[in-house]
Each structure stands twice: as C-alpha cells, then as structure tokens.
Amino acid sequence: MAGAEACAGPEPLLRAAAAALVLGDAGAACRASARALAAARSAGSAALVPRALEYLAYGELRAGRHAQARTHAEEGVRAARRAGQRNAAAHLHAVLALAASAEGDASAVARHAAAALDTARRHGLAQTATLARWAVARDELARGHAVEAAARLGPLVGAGTAAVRLGADGTGGAAGHFAVRVLAMPCFVEAAALAGRAEAAGAVVEQFAVWASLGADAQAPAQLARCRALLAPSDAGPWYEEALRRHEVAGGAFERGRTLLLYGKWLRRRRRPREAGTRLREALVEFEECGARSWAEQADSELRAAGSTPRGLRGGALAVLTAQQLRIARCVAEGATNREVAVRLSLSPRTVDHHLRNVFAVLGVRSRVDLARLVDRWDRSGAAVDGEGPGARPR
Structure with a gap:
C-alpha cells in the first residue's frame, strides 16, 4: 500500500483506496483517498474529485468517524453535481444517510435515503440501494423499532427465502449488494433478536462467521x-x-x-x-x-x-470500581501518566488505558482533573476503609 500511495497520479491512489476498502483497512483507505483527492485537485482532474471524496467518506464511515464522513460526503455531492455525475451523487447521499443513522438525525436519513434510492431505482445501482435501505433500517433500530428494522433488513441480507427480489430498488438479486450485505448482517441479527425472531437469524450468523474468519474486517x-x-x-x-x-x-x-x-x-x-x-x-x-x-x-x-x-455519579461512587480500577484511579489522581501507572503497577500501557476508559465511563467523569477531584472527595469523606470491598485502600 505504501508504494501505491507514493504514486503522484490520482488514479493509482484511487485504486489503492478501493483495495484498502475491500481489505477492510479503513485507515489505509482514508490515507490513500485523501492523497488521491489532493492529487486530483492539483492535476485539475475535476471528474476524479467526487470519487476520491466518496472513498474518503466511506473510509471514515467504516472507521466510525461519522461527522468526518458526513463532511466529506456533503462536499462530494456538490462536486458530483458540478461534474454531472448523478450516480456518484446518489451513492454519496446513501453514505450521508448512513452517517445520519448513527448521529440520530431521522429527517436527514429519510431525505438522503430518498435521494439515493430515486437514482438507484432508475439506474440499477445495487450498492447505492443497499446502503440507503440499511441506513433507514439502522435508524429504525436506533429508535427502538426492531420489528420494522428486521423486516427491512431481512431481504437485504438474504434471510429467509432466496427467492426474495429487490428489483424495485435496483438491486436485481436475491439479496443486497454483495459488498454491503455482509456489513449489514449484524444489524439484522440484532433487529431480529430484539423483535423476537432470533430463529430467523441463525443462518445469517453462520454466513457472517465465514466473513469474520477471512480477516478482512x-x-x-x-x-x-x-x-x-x-x-x-x-x-x-x-x-x-x-x-x-x-x-x-x-x-x-x-x-x-x-x-x-x-x-x-x-x-x-x-x-x-x-x-x-x-x-x-x-x-x-x-x-x-x-x-x-x-x-x-x-x-x-x-x-x-x-x-x-x-x-454522573455521587462522590461515593468509587465503591463500584474494582480493586485494579481503584489503584489506577488513585495513581492518575496523583498526576501519573498512563505509562507511569503501567510501570508502577506492572501492567502494559494498553491495559492501563483500557481500565482508565472504563473508570471514566463508570464514574461519569470526562477528565483526569475531574477524576482527581472525585478521588479527593472520596478520601476526605472517609468512605474507603482499609480491607473493605473493592473500594478499599490498597495496602
């Protein structure tokens, strides 16, 4: 990938970005796409700019960076319209619908999904249609409408009869687009289980297990x-x-x-x-x-x-921490860095980081300063007594 990214032209970089997306390497896809975008602009290749923004938005989406994906996709829609690329604009609308389904903007999901599906139906864009329908279903799932989400996702992932067709959305196959359907499978399983239809998801899980074993995601x-x-x-x-x-x-x-x-x-x-x-x-x-x-x-x-x-919790909430979490919290409250905590407690820095994230989540604090204040209030209240429970002072 590094050799491909070193190429000056946008097209080799776009191929590298596409390959990274297929391999499930979102970081490499974003890097190659960003370089392709810069190269396309530098070379005056306006026709390649929408594709570079599409790959960049999709890479950010795969990485879970929804706000960044939305920003790139919005720019991509504008660039695609200027270049007269209606299909590219439709696909970027589907990406925007997916980002909105994570961010909780139902009106944006509906608006972008409708724009994507309108072109997908007329031009037979299977991938665009599948992304848009997945976005609508994920928004339904986020809002607690599991039954509706399961019904929408079932045909996309091929659950039930293989005779199900999606021709109305342009997919023209028994299930959603092959490159997207597998990504939507966990959503279907969740929706089916929450809707009381777990038996319908068994075969889908086994298909997804094959995908997971490949190491591409x-x-x-x-x-x-x-x-x-x-x-x-x-x-x-x-x-x-x-x-x-x-x-x-x-x-x-x-x-x-x-x-x-x-x-x-x-x-x-x-x-x-x-x-x-x-x-x-x-x-x-x-x-x-x-x-x-x-x-x-x-x-x-x-x-x-x-x-x-x-x-957020009351000052006495340190009692809910495990002994290991409390030791780490005390070290951090004393001003130690994660690396210093790791050395002091004979742990790996990664383990310290993992425990500290959980400490922040459990206590509802957002900074090391807030944690230090909470530990100080806990100590001054006398809530922690030697030898008693997980909140006990370490000997």
Missing part, C-alpha cells in the same frame, strides 16, 4: 461474538465479554457502544443492576464520544430503568 470478530450472544440469551455473558475483548483490538467507539448497550440490557433483565449500570454508562460515553445521539438516548433510558444515575 477488523470489527467482524467482535460483531460475530455479539451476534452469538443475541442468539444465546441464556448464556450470553461470556459472548458479550468476548465481544468486548475483540473491540479493544479493533477500536471504534460506535460498535463497542452498541455491544455495551446490548450487554447492559441483558444484565438489567437478569436483575443485575449494578453490573448493568457499569456497562450502560460505558455505552453512554462511547455514543457521546462519536456523536450517536439516538443510541445515547437508548443508553440513558436503560440506565434510568436500572435505577442508576445516567449523567
């Missing part, structure tokens, strides 16, 4: 574990924990937040409110971090249902 292993949790509600805990471990490797606040939200719901329904509150607060932080408003509202609502305080 960094998020797929975590999403697969989440899907298996949804299909095994009596023994979902280990699957959710596995999904969270996979998310730590893959990164991405949006997908991790979705796993945490589902895990928190599962814990709450099994009358484990303290554990549910921990996971739901983490989900809320992740969604707020990536601007996923509708999903954040779901997490907030679940927190209230669990009897927890959604937007």
